[in-house]
Every structure is written in structure tokens, then in C-alpha cells.
Amino acid sequence: MDPHFALYLVFFVCYAGLLALSLAMDRHHSQIRHGKPAPLLRRALRLTGWSLLALALWLCSLAWGWAIGPVAWFGLLSTAALGFVFLLPYAPRFAAWLAVVGPLLALPPFFL
Amino acid sequence: MKQTLRQSMSWLHTWGGLWFTWILFAIFLTGTLGVFDDPISHWMREQGKIGEIAPSTVDQRSRAVELGQRHLAAVSPRADFWSIALPGDENPNLRVFWRADEDAPFKQAQLDPLTGAELQPGASRETEGGHHFVHMHFEFHAGMAGIWIVGAATMAMLVALVSGIIVHKKIFTDFFTFRPGKGQRSWLDGHNALGVLTLPFLFVISYTGLTIFWATYMPAGVLARYDGSEEAFFARLSEEPAPRPLQHIDAPMPELAPLMRRGEAAIGREASFVVVEHAGDRSAAVRVFGRFDPDAENNRLVGRGSGSALYDAITLETLDVQLPNTVRGGSVLQTQRTMNALHFVRFGGYPMKWLYFICGMAASAMLATGAILFMVKRRKKSANEFGAATARVYRGIEVLNVAAIAGLILACAAYFWINRLLPLDVAERGTREIVLFFAVWLASLAHAALRPSLAAWREQLAACALLCLGLPLLNLATTGDWLVAALARGDGETAGVELSAIGFGLIFLAMLRQLRRRAPTLTVDRPETAKTAAIDAIGGR
Numbered sequence: 001m002d003p004h005f006a007l008y009l010v011f012f013v014c015y016a017g018l019l020a021l022s023l024a025m026d027r028h029h030s031q032i033r034h035g036k037p038a039p040l041l042r043r044a045l046r047l048t049g050w051s052l053l054a055l056a057l058w059l060c061s062l063a064w065g066w067a068i069g070p071v072a073w074f075g076l077l078s079t080a081a082l083g084f085v086f087l088l089p090y091a092p093r094f095a096a097w098l099a100v101v102g103p104l105l106a107l108p109p110f111f112l
Numbered sequence: 113m114k115q116t117l118r119q120s121m122s123w124l125h126t127w128g129g130l131w132f133t134w135i136l137f138a139i140f141l142t143g144t145l146g147v148f149d150d151p152i153s154h155w156m157r158e159q160g161k162i163g164e165i166a167p168s169t170v171d172q173r174s175r176a177v178e179l180g181q182r183h184l185a186a187v188s189p190r191a192d193f194w195s196i197a198l199p200g201d202e203n204p205n206l207r208v209f210w211r212a213d214e215d216a217p218f219k220q221a222q223l224d225p226l227t228g229a230e231l232q233p234g235a236s237r238e239t240e241g242g243h244h245f246v247h248m249h250f251e252f253h254a255g256m257a258g259i260w261i262v263g264a265a266t267m268a269m270l271v272a273l274v275s276g277i278i279v280h281k282k283i284f285t286d287f288f289t290f291r292p293g294k295g296q297r298s299w300l301d302g303h304n305a306l307g308v309l310t311l312p313f314l315f316v317i318s319y320t321g322l323t324i325f326w327a328t329y330m331p332a333g334v335l336a337r338y339d340g341s342e343e344a345f346f347a348r349l350s351e352e353p354a355p356r357p358l359q360h361i362d363a364p365m366p367e368l369a370p371l372m373r374r375g376e377a378a379i380g381r382e383a384s385f386v387v388v389e390h391a392g393d394r395s396a397a398v399r400v401f402g403r404f405d406p407d408a409e410n411n412r413l414v415g416r417g418s419g420s421a422l423y424d425a426i427t428l429e430t431l432d433v434q435l436p437n438t439v440r441g442g443s444v445l446q447t448q449r450t451m452n453a454l455h456f457v458r459f460g461g462y463p464m465k466w467l468y469f470i471c472g473m474a475a476s477a478m479l480a481t482g483a484i485l486f487m488v489k490r491r492k493k494s495a496n497e498f499g500a501a502t503a504r505v506y507r508g509i510e511v512l513n514v515a516a517i518a519g520l521i522l523a524c525a526a527y528f529w530i531n532r533l534l535p536l537d538v539a540e541r542g543t544r545e546i547v548l549f550f551a552v553w554l555a556s557l558a559h560a561a562l563r564p565s566l567a568a569w570r571e572q573l574a575a576c577a578l579l580c581l582g583l584p585l586l587n588l589a590t591t592g593d594w595l596v597a598a599l600a601r602g603d604g605e606t607a608g609v610e611l612s613a614i615g616f617g618l619i620f621l622a623m624l625r626q627l628r629r630r631a632p633t634l635t636v637d638r639p640e641t642a643k644t645a646a647i648d649a650i651g652g653r
Binding site: 078 | 289
């Protein structure tokens with residue numbers, strides 16, 4: 001995998017994972033949607049979140065190998081979290097949609 | 113008085129953090145800028161205008177070594193140390209360095225690589241470039257004393273990290289929490305979020321920073337077994353030939369160019385430096401260093417060396433060959449080198465450098481918010497820690513906050529301006545730039561001491577914004593090169609520096625806007641500022 005593409009992709013995988021984990025918490029769930037998440041939804045969100053973070057680690061190992069991959073994973077996890085946490089209070093809806101819009105923006109180059 | 117663990121840790125975090133935060137902010141900010149030392153040097157030396165330097169041939173390099181040796185033999189025939197730096201991407205000139213004996217200072221000269229003529233000051237934009245930030249980062253340009261200060265501060269950083277985690281009441285509940293516009297609450301949220309979210313980076317960078325100088329910080333073993341000679345210790349550890357003591361017998365130096373060719377053949381890399389120890393003495397040895405190749409085995413963490421070959425200068429016998437990308441010295445040294453690599457981001461190219469840069473900036477912001485939070489808390493309600501002197505101590509802390517945070521940012525931005533504005537033919541130009549950098553920093557301290565604190569913050573941030581946003585224009589005015597031209601020729605290093613400057617300028621503008629919006633509530637919180645503001649308004653100052 002090209003490291004620049006990996007950088008972009010893994011950033012958004014981490015971002016989506018963190019978004020799911022935050023949606024499983026009452027405070028942030030009410031910020032983005034309304035009310036509290038139902039118990040089943042909460043469990044599903046946690047599972048999705050952690051799975052996405054694990055997927056991100058695996059993608060990093062594909063792009064950089066197991067020596068540098070984990071370093072890249074920690075770095076991307078931190079930057080994605082910083083982006084999410086400091087965007088969330090200013091534009092909660094947009095912060096959520098970014099998890100979908102961001103990866104889609106990477107698609108056009110594949111069809112050109 | 114009996115205290116809970118959290119209370120005592122809170123005391124440790126507050127005061128341990130406060131007294132070291134100014135030094136730590138300087139270490140983190142300059143270290144973060146130092147991630148991009150090469151692009152910064154590239155911008156400062158106007159290399160964008162020169163364009164790509166064609167790779168040199170082995171004959172050109174031999175000729176350069178010959179010219180370098182001729183110069184060194186003329187200025188210092190018997191020397192403790194000679195070094196010939198071959199022209200490369202970093203510097204198109206041929207440079208020679210020497211030191212007459214162990215106690216003498218290093219001297220250097222820049223030569224024309226084709227004629228060997230010494231270049232006079234003014235022939236090029238002589239500068240330390242991005243190396244200035246790297247040296248600030250690990251030694252404050254203060255040599256061994258600086259290394260010890262940085263080491264102590266780094267220990268304090270690790271203490272603050274651990275105590276900070278213990279003090280943090282709701283590390284998981286507040287993981288994603290930032291509540292802006294709520295005064296003290298927001299500063300605490302910001303400080304927590306910046307710290308927690310970059311925690312892996314913070315631990316790794318602080319710990320690996322300490323282990324780089326392990327032999328300096330923990331000298332007991334070397335003192336006991338090697339009479340304090342690090343050189344002897346490392347030679348033994350990495351299975352190199354033992355150091356060769358001076359014999360005080362004159363011996364003529366051989367031609368270095370053929371040795372350079374032999375060295376290049378032995379390590380399979382182009383040479384970057386040819387170094388001679390004890391030139392002119394019977395014990396002379398020549399070491400040929402390979403050029404660092406950022407793309408070779410980019411995906412490995414440990415031991416990305418450039419290779420070197422060592423020769424006896426008199427018998428011309430090969431003493432040692434270390435191939436590129438190999439490590440000797442067993443698992444201890446490999447572990448230590450891995451940590452060095454983690455600290456220096458010598459792997460993965462620009463994507464990794466950007467991740468380190470962003471995390472480093474977040475860490476600097478975490479330190480800054482911590483220092484500011486200390487005062488925000490106490491502006492509201494004095495904690496009276498210093499009895500009658502409390503107000504004066506608070507004022508001192510506030511002044512140091514402004515100078516250490518806004519002032520240092522200002523000095524860093526000013527360094528780029530100094531590089532473009534200082535005349536080219538000034539003697540010792542590179543050093544002069546750094547002296548002026550410190551002068552700007554000192555001026556910011558004087559300014560912070562003379563102005564009311566809110567005004568000092570506002571004015572210094574405004575100056576930072578102005579210098580950052582004006583940088584591309586300054587470059588256009590002084591060198592005729594500008595952002596669009598740099599982008600058009602695909603010069604990402606020049607464009608990257610200027611685009612980042614614009615980005616930082618916009619951040620400072622946003623901070624100023626925030627300060628202006630918050631100012632009315634701040635003055636309510638702070639009777640002292642309200643008073644000075646009132647004095648300002650009626651023209652009392």
C-alpha cells in the first residue's frame with residue numbers, strides 16, 4: 001500500500017472508530033444525536049469502535065510493516081483523536097458526517 | 113498534614129510542572145520545528161532557486177577531497193582533527209573543519225568545490241538553518257551544561273506525565289471532552305485532551321530523549337571501567353579498533369582522495385565526509401563516512417546507518433569497515449539505537465515526520481495550556497501560596513508565561529526574518545543570526561515585564577501573526593522567489609515552509625480574535641487587569 005494513501009485511509013478508519021466509541025457514551029451521543037443510546041446499540045457501537053481501531057493497526061502493518069506500523073498507528077490515532085475532539089463541540093453533526101465524507105473524498109482518484 | 117495520594121500528586125504536578133514548563137515548552141517547540149530541519153535549511157539557504165543539484169561523480173568527489181586536504185594542510189598541518197565535508201544537497205560548497213588540539217575550538221572554512229578557493233562571507237547565505245532549532249532543542253546552544261538542563265527537564269516531564277495521569281479524575285469519561293467558551297473549565301479540558309490524546313507520543317519522545325544521552329546521564333559504569341573515556345567504551349562495545357593515542361612523532365599525510373575511493377568501494381555508498389584524527393602524527397587514522405540515504409531500507413526502525421570505513425593513514429591498512437544499515441554492539445546497543453530512531457523519526461519519510469510534527473505541536477500546546485491554566489485559576493482567586501509576596505510572584509509567573517510561550521514563538525518566527533534581512537557579508541553570519549534570535553527573545557521578556565499581561569499576550573501574538581503571514585511576502589521582496597513559483601517547480605520544501613507559516617499565522621489570528629471576545633469577561637474576573645485597562649483607557653500609560 002502506498003504510504004500516502006495509507007496515511008489518509010488509516011486516519012479515517014481511526015476517526016470512525018473513535019466516533020463509534022464516543023457515540024457509545026451518553027454525553028457525546030446526546031451531542032451528536034438525541035438522548036442516550038439503547039443498551040444494545042451501545043454494545044454494538046463499542047464493538048464497532050474497537051474493531052475499527054484494530055483494523056487500523058492491521059492496515060498500518062500492511063503499509064509500513066510491523067516495525068514502523070505500530071508507530072504510525074499510534075501517531076494516526078492521536079492525530080485523528082485531536083481532530084475529532086476539537087471539532088466535536090463546534091460542529092457535532094459535521095464531526096460525525098466527516099467519518100463518511102472523508103473516505104469518500106479519497107475515491108475519485110480511483111476513477112480518473 | 114495527612115494527604116491522599118491524589119492530593120500529593122496534584123501538588124507535584126502543579127509545582128513540578130510549573131517550574132519546568134517554560135524550559136519544556138522551549139524544548140518541545142524547537143524540537144518540533146527541528147523535525148523539519150532540512151526543509152527549513154533548504155528555505156534559509158535559498159536552495160529552491162538553485163534547483164536540484166546534480167549527483168557528483170567519483171572524480172569530482174576525489175578532486176574536492178584533494179582541494180580540501182590542500183587547504184587543511186596549509187592552515188593546520190598538525191591537527192587533532194580534520195574533516196572534509198563533500199558538497200551535497202544540503203550544502204553545495206566544499207567545507208573543511210579542523211581543530212589544532214583537543215582544547216582548541218573548531219574552525220571551519222567554505223571552499224569552492226572546483227577551484228578550492230576560500231569563499232568570502234557574502235558569497236552565499238551562510239546560516240545554521242534548521243540546525244539552530246535542533247541545537248536549541250537538546251542543549252540550548254550551551255554545550256554540556258545545556259544537555260544536563262534538558263535532561264533534568266525531561267525527567268520532570270516524565271514525573272509530570274505520571275502525576276498528571278493520577279491527578280486526572282475522569283480519564284475515560286472525559287476522553288473525548290472539550291467544552292470551549294467556559295473559562296477555566298475550557299483551559300483544563302484543553303490541557304487534559306491534548307495530553308491524554310498524545311500520551312503515547314509524550315512518553316516515547318521523553319523517554320527516548322533521555323536514552324540518547326544515556327552514557328552522559330549515567331556515567332558510573334564508564335567511569336569505573338574505562339577511566340571515564342566514552343570513546344574507549346564505545347569502541348569496545350561496538351567492536352571497533354581501540355582509540356589510537358597520540359604518538360608525538362611526525363609522519364607525512366598520504367593523499368586522502370585514493371582512500372576516499374577505497375572507502376566508497378568498501379561500503380558501497382557515496383562518501384559524505386572524510387575525517388582525519390591526529391593529522392600529521394604517526395597515529396593518524398582516516399575515516400570515510402557514507403552519505404545518508406533516506407530512501408534505503410526506509411521501512412526499518414533500527415540501525416539505519418550510512419556506513420563508514422577506517423584506515424591507518426600511514427600504513428594505509430584497512431582497520432575497520434562498517435556497512436550501511438548494520439548495527440554492532442549486541443542487543444543493548446540495538447535497543448538503544450531503536451530508541452534513537454524512534455526519537456529522530458529517521459524512518460518512513462514525510463508521512464511520519466508530519467505525524468511527529470502534529471503530535472509535537474499538540475504537546476507544546478499542552479505545556480502552554482498547563483502554564484496558562486495555573487494563572488487562570490489564580491487570577492480568579494488567589495491561592496495565597498507566598499503570603500505577602502503572592503501578587504508579585506504571580507506577576508513574575510505571568511511575565512515568564514508570556515515571554516516563554518508567545519515570546520519564544522515570536523523569536524522562532526523572527527529567526528526566519530533575520531535570515532532574510534541580515535546582510536550577506538556579515539562576518540560569522542550564522543552565529544549572528546542565532547544571537548539575534550536570542551535578542552528578540554530577550555526583548556519579548558522586557559516587553560512582557562513592562563506591559564499589562566493581557567496587552568502583552570495580545571501584542572506578542574499579533575507580532576507572531578504578522579511575521580508568519582508576512583513571511584512569503586518577505587521572501588518575495590528579498591529574494592524574488594515566492595510561493596507560487598515554488599509550487600510551480602514542485603519545490604515542496606520551500607512551499608511547505610511558507611504554507612506552514614501562513615497556517616500558523618492564521619492560528620495566531622484566531623487566538624487574537626478569541627482573546628478580544630473573551631476580554632470583557634476576563635476583566636470582570638480580574639480586578640487588576642480591569643484597573644490597568646481603565647488606566648490605559650484614560651491615557652495613564
